[in-house]
Amino acid sequence: MSSHTHKHPPQEKQALQLRLRKIAGQVAAIEKMISTDCDCPDVLMQVVSVRKALKSFAEVIIQGHLHECIEGAADAKEGQHNLRKLLSVLERFVE
Numbered sequence: 001m002s003s004h005t006h007k008h009p010p011q012e013k014q015a016l017q018l019r020l021r022k023i024a025g026q027v028a029a030i031e032k033m034i035s036t037d038c039d040c041p042d043v044l045m046q047v048v049s050v051r052k053a054l055k056s057f058a059e060v061i062i063q064g065h066l067h068e069c070i071e072g073a074a075d076a077k078e079g080q081h082n083l084r085k086l087l088s089v090l091e092r093f094v095e
Helices: 010-035 040-071 076-093
Strands: none
Touching: 010 040, 040 076
């Protein structure tokens, strides 16, 4: 973990937490589908939905980081450091 902290405003934090609860519900539904022997294509469609939901969640986090932690950095050195860290994570994100 990093020493840098990004404080999400309460309304944004609530929206992010709601998204995560929905994703957790989708994953739980996939687990139930497996335990009840649902057809593989149906399970895979739910996996696609979860992947899309996670991608959308990540895009919100990335946008927030760009605006708050890179554009809003205290100085150019901090902004460059935050950008390098983001690029490092994005390399893994797109694998």
